[in-house]
Amino acid sequence: xxxxSLFEQMxxxxxxxxxxxAAGITASEFSKFDVDKDGTLxxxxxxALVRARFKVADRDHDGTVSTQELATSEGGAxxxxxx
Numbered sequence: 400x401x402x403x404s405l406f407e408q409m410x411x412x413x414x415x416x417x418x419x420x421a422a423g424i425t426a427s428e429f430s431k432f433d434v435d436k437d438g439t440l441x442x443x444x445x446x447a448l449v450r451a452r453f454k455v456a457d458r459d460h461d462g463t464v465s466t467q468e469l470a471t472s473e474g475g476a477x478x479x480x481x482x
Contacts, residue, residue: 413439423479424448445480452477 414422419429419440432448433440440448456464456473468474 413441414445415439423476449477449480452480 414424415438416426416429420426424432424440428448429440432444432451434444434447435441452473453464456468456471456477458468458471458473459465464474464477469478
């Protein structure tokens with residue numbers, strides 16, 4: 400499932416905990432990135448989570464994630480929220 404287009408399909412522009420879990424977002428991540436504590440991730444909160452996962456996956460800190468970095472568990476976690 401493409402979670403980026405899911406926002407548009409849902410019409411409400413948020414992901415709830417169940418939808419987030421299906422995207423591979425842990426409960427602790429959900430809680431951390433749900434900054435307004437409304438029980439959902441809006442687009443800004445979702446993108447903050449994606450940026451955080453990107454930063455972790457970018458092991459050499461060059462601003463890109465290589466195919467080698469994508470092959471790591473951190474890269475897999477990044478891909479999970481983008482697919």
